[in-house]
């Protein structure tokens with residue numbers, strides 16, 4: 001059993017709380033018309049995100065998905081520039097060119113997020129290849145959904161990582177659905193981690209609502225990768241509390257009872273709060289922590305609102321990197 | 326100066342860049358086995374880590390090249406032949422071409438894809454494509470088609486050193502041709518066309534292997550008293566429209582010889598640019614010698630019928646001169 005000290009517990013809770021509040025706030029802003037674009041929230045998946053990200057060092061890299069507002073937050077990104085990006089502002093992490101599905105923050109090791117389902121897996125695999133070839137002790141982590149595990153890129157990437165013994169950890173966030181289709185109807189196996197067997201690598205399934213369980217499983221996989229023992233697949237069973245995309249789609253494909261069950265019984269923040277209390281934190285400490293996060297959110301919104309829009313010329317910049325051979 | 330073949334020039338470019346920079350490596354199917362003859366001596370010199378055989382997994386290893394590039398490597402990804410890129414198309418389009426832009430300049434992608442093109446040798450439709458026009462429609466990619474050993478070396482070296490994705494379309498009809506290459510470090514900056522033969526009556530712009538046809542046609546036409554200027558495009562994106570427009574301003578006539586399919590081709594793009602910006606210099610309609618909008622048949626005679634050749638260029642130029 002991996003030991004997690006109070007500071008780490010507090011930081012985990014802080015980041016989970018940041019994600020939850022960030023998502024709740026941005027959802028409101030979207031529905032109010034202040035934000036625009038396709039909007040997939042990670043509400044409900046905070047434990048899976050934070051447990052995974054905090055198993056990494058800041059200089060380790062990760063790749064996210066279309067549902068990745070939370071992932072850079074989990075990795076330690078500042079909220080203000082993420083929010084500014086969602087508003088399409090010049091101060092945004094991507095200077096207003098990426099938006100909701102492509103938040104990236106290279107300064108904290110986020111190599112980006114891709115909105116073509118499954119397309120990030122080869123990228124994360126390639127980063128791991130670079131680390132291995134250079135003899136760096138970094139680890140590459142790739143988030144993807146249950147739906148993405150049916151893409152060829154998933155299978156190709158796991159095979160490449162296995163034959164080349166790359167320092168990469170594949171984290172499949174199985175939230176039970178790909179768009180509106182249940183994983184049960186789309187995936188040949190109950191536990192996606194089983195697919196690791198086909199690539200001769202360890203595969204484990206963990207409770208994705210339990211941040212410490214995720215942290216432990218991913219830490220083990222990260223250690224293994226860093227030791228030079230190769231890739232792993234970790235599946236976190238989780239749930240998205242919101243619909244596939246906010247404010248756009250019908251929700252007749254899942255029952256209200258099911259959503260209610262996850263929200264009340266399986267909320268990762270509520271569950272983790274319980275753990276913190278058991279570990280000797282008091283309610284007040286946790287409430288204070290949340291209040292501080294709320295202030296960060298208010299400041300981030302303010303920052304984003306005050307920020308300038310990109311000038312028209314910005315549509316043409318960054319098509320290429322400046323230095324040419 | 327030495328005389329080397331196109332394929333040797335390619336090998337030299339890769340060898341020198343791998344010697345110069347540890348972050349350069351090559352991967353692709355059977356590269357360490359030197360299956361195509363363009364990786365001679367590489368594995369002996371650099372080992373199987375840097376001359377890396379891949380499984381038959383184009384989306385996987387092209388995307389892995391992108392990821393490696395994003396964290397500082399300079400991969401050369403060998404596609405074997407250009408149409409195998411289709412299997413990795415999403416990685417090329419969604420990741421390689423777009424990441425620098427979408428991430429607001431945070432991502433650098435110094436990756437080179439080598440895409441040899443094999444056509445006119447009875448490999449039928451699936452193996453014979455010259456797909457640069459398809460890729461030309463995608464912003465964020467540099468596309469080159471070097472047509473001499475000199476450029477094969479100098480442009481490939483420039484591509485490898487470039488911080489951006491470059492796809493090099495090597496026309497295999499040129500691989501065996503020889504030419505002069507200087508002994509010292511040769512870099513040919515990307516983005517410039519080259520006037521291969523000066524002339525005053527007609528401009529013939531050639532793409533990739535069409536250079537051979539353009540020069541042969543020019544020779545034949547010279548005997549008839551027609552002076553042809555042959556412009557080797559070399560760089561498809563960025564396209565050196567200035568050199569083309571300057572040449573047309575001088576000659577007043579334009580023919581584009583492009584081995585790819587005609588519809589939406591590089592030839593079409595050049596035609597549009599000249600019609601838009603050089604119209605008043607034209608004394609005759611623009612002519613295109615390309616492959617018609619049908620697939621490459623297996624039958625050797627049928628295939629030959631479709632592809633550009635020197636005779637087609639000659640007769641089109643004659644028509645322009647009437």
Ligand SMILES: Cc1ncc(C[n+]2csc(CCOP(=O)(O)OP(=O)(O)O)c2C)c(N)n1
Nearest residue numbers: 067115116117145146147148175177178179
């Ligand atoms: C290649 C591709 N096909 C389809 C889509 C449309 N799409 C967007 S999200 C999504 C579901 C992805 O499911 P999953 O991987 O489980 O991720 P989740 O949304 O559940 O987080 C689909 C099909 C897409 N973006 N990319």
Ligand SMILES: [Mg+2]
Nearest residue numbers: 145146177178
């Ligand atoms: Mg899902």
